[in-house]
Amino acid sequence: MERRTIGAAALAVGAVGLGCMPMSWAYSASRQRGEESLRAVHRALDLGSTLLDTADMYGPFTNELLLGRALKERRADAFVSTKVGLLVGEQHIVANGRPGYVRRACDASLRRLQTDVIDLYQLHRADPEVPVEETWGAMAELVRAGKVRTLGLCAVGARRGRRPGARLHDGTIRQLERVQQVFPVSAVQAELSVWSPDALDGLLPWCEARGVGFLAAMPLGSGFLTGTLTPGGGFERDDVRARHPRFTAEMMAANQPIVAGLRRVAARHGADVTPAQVALAWVLAQGRHVVALPGTKRERWVTDNAGAAGLRLTARDLAEVEQLPAAQGSWD
Numbered sequence: 001m002e003r004r005t006i007g008a009a010a011l012a013v014g015a016v017g018l019g020c021m022p023m024s025w026a027y028s029a030s031r032q033r034g035e036e037s038l039r040a041v042h043r044a045l046d047l048g049s050t051l052l053d054t055a056d057m058y059g060p061f062t063n064e065l066l067l068g069r070a071l072k073e074r075r076a077d078a079f080v081s082t083k084v085g086l087l088v089g090e091q092h093i094v095a096n097g098r099p100g101y102v103r104r105a106c107d108a109s110l111r112r113l114q115t116d117v118i119d120l121y122q123l124h125r126a127d128p129e130v131p132v133e134e135t136w137g138a139m140a141e142l143v144r145a146g147k148v149r150t151l152g153l154c155a156v157g158a159r160r161g162r163r164p165g166a167r168l169h170d171g172t173i174r175q176l177e178r179v180q181q182v183f184p185v186s187a188v189q190a191e192l193s194v195w196s197p198d199a200l201d202g203l204l205p206w207c208e209a210r211g212v213g214f215l216a217a218m219p220l221g222s223g224f225l226t227g228t229l230t231p232g233g234g235f236e237r238d239d240v241r242a243r244h245p246r247f248t249a250e251m252m253a254a255n256q257p258i259v260a261g262l263r264r265v266a267a268r269h270g271a272d273v274t275p276a277q278v279a280l281a282w283v284l285a286q287g288r289h290v291v292a293l294p295g296t297k298r299e300r301w302v303t304d305n306a307g308a309a310g311l312r313l314t315a316r317d318l319a320e321v322e323q324l325p326a327a328q329g330s331w332d
Contacts (some may be wrong), residue, residue, distance in 0.1 A: 001048030001309045004291055006213030007150050007186025011119065013079045015284055015309040017051030018044040018302065019217065019295030024063035034066060036297060041070040043299045045077045047306040053189075053215070053293050055083035055124060056109050057093070064112035072114045081120040081187075081215075082109050083154065085127065085135070097127030097135035106142050120187055122152035123179075132175055133182050140183035151183060152215070155190030155203065169203035176206065187213035189293070192286070193221045194279050195246070195258055195327035200286065208287055216283045219292045221327075224252070225279040226301075227259040251329030261324040265317045273311065276301075280308035282321050 003012040023037035041052065052070075054063045064082060071078055084105045087094050109118065121139055126132040142148040155172040169190065176185055188207050192199045196218065207214045222241055223229055232249035235242040245251065262275035269278075276294075283292045294305045313321070 001306060003048075004213070004289060006120065006289070006291070008184055008211055009150055009186065011079065011150065011186070013051040013291060014048040014306075015291060016049050016280060016306050017053060017079075017081075017215070017291055017293045018049050019293040020052055020054045020063055020067060021058050022295045023066060023297040024059045033297075036299075037066055038070055040297055040299050040302045041067065042074070043302045044306070045070075045074055047303065048309075049302065049306050050077065051079045051081060051120075051215075051291060051293070053081045054113075055086070055122075056105060056112075057083070057086045057088050057124065060088040061108075061112060064109055068112050068114035075115055079119045080113060080115060081122060081152070082113065082118055083122040083124040084109070084139070085124040095125045095127040095129075097123070097130040097132065099134055099138035099141075102135060102138040103142070106147055110147060117146065118148045120150050120152050121148040122154055122187070122189060124154050125156070126175060132178055136179040136182045143183070150186035152187035152189060152213075153179065153185055155188060155199070167202045168198040169201075173202060173206055180210075185210075185212050187215055189215040189217050191218045192216035192283055192290075193219045194225055194262070194282055194321060194324065195221045195255070204287060204290070208289065212289070214287060214290045216286075216290055216292045218295070219280055219283045220276055220294050220305075221279070222247075224255065225259065225262060226274070226276040227263065231256070246327055246329040248329060254328045255325075258324050258327065261320065265313070265320055268317070269311060273307075274304055276304055277308040277311050278313070278317070278321070280305060281311040281313050282318065284309065285313055285318060 001014040004015050005012055054067055084102055085095055085097055087096050139151050155169055190199045204214055220226055231252035241247040259275055262278045265278045266273040266275050280292050
């Protein structure tokens with residue numbers, strides 16, 4: 001698989017990584033099976049999808065424990081990315097950016113992941129009660145201690161409550177400017193897909209100008225852009241899509257022209273090319289430091305997603321994808 005670099009340290013990873021969250025959190029709990037997920041992780045590593053993206057809050061904790069079982073055997077094959085900064089309660093999630101907590105959380109993640117170093121440690125969300133510079137400084141200490149190799153920041157991405165005329169990621173860029181004064185940012189993770197292209201306006205250019213890697217979260221639109229979801233099919237109560245404004249039966253039906261457009265482009269590249277691969281190839285075409293992080297828990301989809309790294313979209317393809325209708329049912 002094509003390899004891309006993250007940050008000034010030029011750490012190389014596969015162009016398509018593996019988002020591990022669906023294995024333990026947020027999607028269809030009844031379909032979460034540890035052994036099946038482990039096979040998916042091993043398949044990803046076999047195919048060169050080396051970046052494994054997790055977080056201590058996924059589960060909570062169970063996702064890191066799951067990955068630890070794979071890393072115990074194949075640590076040298078993997079680029080391990082996990083996150084800190086969010087605590088999960090019974091019915092709520094809160095931020096914690098206190099330096100002491102960050103140090104304890106890192107040690108706990110290392111134990112669960114069964115490794116002595118985390119390749120990329122990301123701040124999941126800044127704590128509004130703690131200056132982000134203090135949190136980032138504690139994370140930088142972990143690099144100096146040899147427990148972490150590089151640092152990253154997850155985008156805020158709040159769609160509600162924005163000032164008129166403000167871009168989605170203006171808040172994230174302000175945070176990045178602040179923490180960059182403390183210790184270099186190696187990667188930024190934010191949603192980027194055919195139906196959520198907001199990061200192209202400001203955030204991705206910020207990363208490109210500074211040699212910062214961009215990790216494209218939800219590049220398949222939480223599964224919608226694969227074309228495998230049926231409008232009105234319904235989701236389990238604990239599935240985040242059950243409360244998502246683009247996943248009502250009405251909006252899924254209204255957004256089918258997006259999937260149809262991806263199918264048309266795929267058909268020009270061969271019968272075996274899927275809409276998901278076109279969607280991922282479009283993401284990868286947005287910049288040489290962009291790494292796609294599709295989430296899945298099944299070997300079949302890991303294989304399909306990895307195939308996107310070898311798909312080269314033409315200028316005609318890219319123009320056609322960019323002219324697809326905007327998604328309906330957005331937060332705005």
